[in-house]
Amino acid sequence: MIDILQNITAGLLLLGGAAFILTATLGLVRLPDLYTRMHAASKAGTVGSCVMLIALVFVPGADGVAGRVAAGVLFFLLTAPVSAHLLAKAAYVSGVRPSASSVADELKTTSARYKAK
Amino acid sequence: MMRYGIVLILAVVWLAVSASYTVPNLVLGLIVGALVTFLVREQSGEAPKVRPFAVVSLFILFVKELLLSAWKVAKLVVSPKMNLRPGIFAYPLKVETDFEITLLANLITLTPGTLSVDVSDDRRTLFVHAIDCADIDAARRDIETGFERKIMEAFR
Secondary structure (H helix, E strand, C coil): CCCHHHHHHHHHHHHHHHHHHHHHHHHHHCCCCCHHHHHHHHHHHHHHHHHHHHHHHCCCCCHHHHHHHHHHHHHHHHHHHHHHHHHHHHHHHCCCCCCCCCEEHHHHCCCCCHHHC | CCHHHHHHHEEEHHHHCCCCCCCHHHHHHHHHHHHHHHHHCCCCCCCCCCHHHHHHHHHHHHHHHHHHHHHHHHHHHHHCCCCCCEEEEEECCCCCCCHHHHHHHHHHHHCCEEEEEEECCCEEEEEEECCCCHHHHHHHHHHHHHHHHHHHHHCC
């Protein structure tokens, strides 16, 4: 009985995580520029991966997995924002400008580093 | 002193990751941890003060904001008409140390509709990309009364 409940919980978490990753993918395709795409990849992607990892904890007979899952989730949370930030910064430095639908770009108007470009 | 603490934390993480809680494994973790801290350059400046309860409160706020954030992005990309008003705004920083700025920038990246892009050379301004930039003042206020205040409470 407990086994079934555990399996159902794990399955639901897997589906939920997969749904978040699907929306991250959709976001990558549909959003207009790199910066908005990084929102989708860094947030929905991170939550999706973490939820799927957490699903592992509920699988019956998977002993000693909880510690590894905690470490995995922690590393996702530590690394995802760093890579998103680096990609956004690298893009800005190399001259990729936000899409035309943007309403403000105070980095361009206030930072001396980019004024010349 | 700080270094011994880090070695110990690394050893515990190693125990968790290898899922084998035995004494030889702990010793192995301690040895590898010591080697790792030997390789990494010593951090300059003194260690921040840590207030455990405020850190827990910061972490809870963070998890809540992260889930909210993923939900918002998910809702946005499946809506047939994406009503986007993205933009980059400047955020005047109150936190000062490298550690605090890094933490704030990371937390901002993982929260609803915001992504840190750059820090100015004088380290006084953080440039944040927002997926909904219609109300810049509200976005600034959210960071100021949310994460920045919590970080200052937790590490000062």
